[in-house]
Each structure stands twice: as C-alpha cells, then as structure tokens.
Amino acid sequence: ADREITVVEMLEEVASDMELFTKMTLTGYLSEKGVNTLTGSTVTKVMDNRILCVDMEGNQKELAFDNLILASGLKSRDGIYDKIEKEIETHVIGDGLNVSNIFNAVHDGFNIAMDI
Secondary structure, eight states: OOOOOEEEESSSSTTTTSOHHHHHHHHHHHHHTTOEEEESEEEEEEOSSEEEEEETTOOEEEEEOSSOOOOOOSSOOHHHHHHHTTTSOOOOOGGGTSSOOHHHHHHHHHHHHHHO
16 A cells, blocks of 8 residues: 655664665665655654654654654663553564664564554
C-alpha cells in the first residue's frame, strides 16, 4: 500500500554518522521514494494517531500517522517505550533494545515493517 513517510531527525541532516557512499545511496533512495524529512526537530509528544515535534527555533508542528517508528538516539531509552506502549501499537528496535548502530536499527525496522 502507498504510504506517506516522514523522518523526523534531531540533527541538521539525515544519516550524518554514515560513511559517504552509504549515506548518498540511502538519502538518494529516500528521496526517490518520496520520503519527507524534517531535520533539526525532536518529537516531544506522542498521541493516539499524531506526534508533536519542535524544531531548534521552538516552532511546533503536529504530524498525523498510521504507524510510528521512533528512533531515539545513541542511548538505550526503553522508558520511552513504556510511556507510549498503552496508547498505540509499538515495536522496539535499535537503541531501544541496546546501543548499536544505524545499520542494525534499519535492519530491525525493516523486519518490523514487513510485518505491519
């Protein structure tokens, strides 16, 4: 099914920690597939079917979703999962399970997405 996908990235650019060739391949693929990116932004609230984001200037934006994949940085933050588990269907991947890298998080996300 066709879906609208938005990546909300806290840093100024997506995949900033990837080596150049892989980063160019990934960002090119995301662009080709019409994936929206919202950089310099943080998810501050997760509600039933929408999230609230805030950018570095403090501007807020609300985004609706059917499915949410939340990647929360380089520390294992399982507390986030506990807060939203009761409100929406959730799956923990990447650093939510244990500190790892983008490759493993993407792999985990892919496997979950195939089941959705």
